[in-house]
Structures are given as structure tokens and as C-alpha cells.
Amino acid sequence: xxxxxxxxxxxxxxxxLVAAVSEGDYIPYCWDDWVDDTATGISLVARLDHRLVGxxxxxxxxxxxxxxxxxxVLPTARRMGVGKAxxxxxxxxxxxxxxxxxxxxxxxxxxxxxxxxxxxGFSMIAEWLRxxxxxxxxxxxxxxPPKQEQLPRLVELAQANGVNLWHTDWETYDLDVEALSIxxxxxxxxxxxxxxxxxxxxxxxxxxxxxxxxxNPVGEPMAVSQIVQAMESxxxxxxxxxxxxxLAADSPHLPTLQxxxxxxxxxxxxxxDSMIDGVTIWEYT
Ligand SMILES: CC(C)(COP(=O)(O)OP(=O)(O)OC[C@H]1O[C@@H](n2cnc3c(N)ncnc32)[C@H](O)[C@@H]1OP(=O)(O)O)[C@@H](O)C(=O)NCCC(=O)NCCS
Numbered sequence: 001x002x003x004x005x006x007x008x009x010x011x012x013x014x015x016x017l018v019a020a021v022s023e024g025d026y027i028p029y030c031w032d033d034w035v036d037d038t039a040t041g042i043s044l045v046a047r048l049d050h051r052l053v054g055x056x057x058x059x060x061x062x063x064x065x066x067x068x069x070x071x072x073v074l075p076t077a078r079r080m081g082v083g084k085a086x087x088x089x090x091x092x093x094x095x096x097x098x099x100x101x102x103x104x105x106x107x108x109x110x111x112x113x114x115x116x117x118x119x120x121g122f123s124m125i126a127e128w129l130r131x132x133x134x135x136x137x138x139x140x141x142x143x144x145p146p147k148q149e150q151l152p153r154l155v156e157l158a159q160a161n162g163v164n165l166w167h168t169d170w171e172t173y174d175l176d177v178e179a180l181s182i183x184x185x186x187x188x189x190x191x192x193x194x195x196x197x198x199x200x201x202x203x204x205x206x207x208x209x210x211x212x213x214x215x216n217p218v219g220e221p222m223a224v225s226q227i228v229q230a231m232e233s234x235x236x237x238x239x240x241x242x243x244x245x246x247l248a249a250d251s252p253h254l255p256t257l258q259x260x261x262x263x264x265x266x267x268x269x270x271x272x273d274s275m276i277d278g279v280t281i282w283e284y285t
Contacts, residue, residue: 001082003089006035006043006055013052014045021072024208026170027055030070034059041066042093046073046082053077056086058094059171061103062178066094067171068104071113083113087120091284102284103172108277109269122282126165126172128215128246129278131254131262135236135243140229142193146200151180153197158218165281167215167246168202172281192227199223203231211235211242221256228260246278 006014011031018027034043034057046054054077057070068090073082094102106113108127118124146154158164158175166175169186173179180200183189188202199219206213212235217224228245235243244265245257265277 001053001085002047003044003085004047006045008032008035010045010052011035014055017052017055017074018072020074025072027070027072030057034070043070044086044089044093046086046089048077048080048082051077054082054086056090058090060094060097060099061171061173064099065101065103065174066090066097066099068102069171083116084120087116091120100285104282105170105172106280106282108280109267109275114280117282120284122284124280125283126281127249127278128167128281129249129276130244130246130265131257132211132242132244132265133232133260133262135232135240137236138229138233140233141226143190143201143227143230143234144193144196145184145187145189146180146191146196148181148184150191150196151177151184154180154191154200157197157200161218163216163218163248165216166202168204170204190227190230192223192230195223199227201227201231203234205240209242209244211240211244212238213244213246215246216248216251217245217253221253224253225256225260228257232260249278 014031015028018025041059043057045052054073059067061067071083071086091102155177164175166173166179168183168188183202188204190203191200192198199217201214201217203212203214212231232243247254266274267277268274
């Protein structure tokens, strides 16, 4: 098996692979930028018997952390070690580039990927469960982006609440001023206008699911309740039918969200079984 940096000329085979794996994948929207970007990461392709059989992408979130994503193996080439080899190549590349931590996200019900990731030496560091709610007209306080100079106070707030990861732009950063600045630049970081350091929420719009989504609010229950209601109000005004919040399994904000009418999203896992939807975060150090 050959694993190498992806080239623009691989595009057609990569798109065919992605289409063969699943419908509606996000990778076609990012791939060209990833291949062009040789400064903050790498896209890899795996080839076997002159066929492109797998892809993976590494993005450096900081000097410390590398984020792995987009691991895909052609259905006809599975269980032949391609995923394992690509994961190892991502780890080798990140280590050579001086990153101390590799981190990635796996859907809670993706047993194949969880098993591969555990076998590669990663540990699960977080499990975030999905709560959702149909939107309605709610009265809520104003929200706005914080000022850059308020970010250190927001980092302190998170630390005081024991929250040390920040999920924005589909990636999970160490929660620090740099990560919040990325949220701020993306226009997704929000605080209460009249109490800007009481809570914060990264509110992203998911085009495919037509919803506003946020991860792990921090702060006192009252402030969290207000900012989540403001998120609902904004979603309702935009005509979005639903909002979702992903919460750490042991989050103290679960009762707050349930009082607001949020319910766990349940997914069918086949054979009549079901489980709470969510994501898991894994780290290799
Ligand atoms: C997950 C995926 C990348 C695995 O790729 P792969 O090349 O088949 O994996 P490998 O052959 O390297 O398997 C390595 C290990 O992963 C685990 N594994 C892989 N597929 C598995 C499956 N279907 N069920 C259970 N464990 C599985 C096993 O532990 C396996 O080791 P083993 O074969 O010695 O038992 C592939 O199934 C895939 O592309 N899935 C769809 C996309 C996806 O879910 N990507 C990951 C997003 S986070």
C-alpha cells in the first residue's frame, strides 16, 4: 500500500471514493482547499493495486494539537488495514510536525471507527449527547459577539466550570483565547448583551440539518438558560424548525435544558435497538 500527500490530480478519484462511501458528505466542499493548504496540515491518499482506496486529513489547530478528520475507506477495500495505515500516517506526520496531541471526533454510533481509533492507541476524552427542541416564539434577551478583550474572562469562566475543550467550526480546540478568537472571527461566538462574561455559546448553522447547533454552554444555569433561549429565538426568526445542543454526558446543564423543553435525540441502531445520539472526542498523546 502507498500512502502519500494528495495531489490536485487525485481529485476525480477522491470524489468517486467519497460518493461511494456516503451521500451528502462535507468533504467535496473542503477538499480543494485542504490539498492547496500545505501550511496548516496535510491531506493523504492511500493507494492499493493502482486504485485510490482511502483518504484522511490532518489540520493543525495549534502548536500543540493536530485534528484528524475525513478518514474514508472505499467500501470494497475495507478490513484490509487501509484505515489503520492512514491513521498511523496521520500520527507520524503530526509527530514529525511537533504536535503533542492528536484529536478527533467520532459519531457515537460509529462502531467501526471507534474500534479502529481505540486500536490505534487513542483514548475517549469526552462524550457529548445531543438534545434537541422544535423552535417556537420565545422572548429572550439580546445576544451579541463578545469584545476581544472579554475573551480572557470567558476562558476563566470555562476553567471555573471545568470546561477545557471548545468545539467550533467542526473542530475541537483547547479552550483558550486563541480558540475563542477563531469562534469570534467566524461570527459564531455569542454572549448575553447585558452580561457578556456570564456565559458563552458557539452557535453554528448546520445547512444539511437546517438547525442552529451549539456545544457545551458554560456559566450559571440562569445565564445558560437565557442564552439558549436567545439561540432558539434567533433560529425561529430565521425559520429554522429545530435547534440542538450537545452536552457532556455529566453536564450540570442537563436539567436547565430539559426545563426548556429539550429532549435527547434517539437514533435507531438496527435490530430494534436505539441509543442517544451524540459524538465522542478522542485523543492520542
Ligand atoms: C471506519 C473505516 C475508516 C475503517 O477503515 P478500514 O480500512 O476498513 O479499517 P481497517 O481495516 O484498518 O481496520 C482496523 C481496525 O478497525 C476496526 N474496524 C474496522 N472496521 C470495523 C467494523 N466494520 N466493525 C468493527 N470494527 C472495525 C477493527 O478493530 C480493525 O482491526 P481488525 O481488522 O484487526 O479487527 C471505514 O469503515 C470507513 O471508511 N467507514 C466510513 C467512514 C467513516 O466512518 N469514517 C470515520 C469517521 S470518524
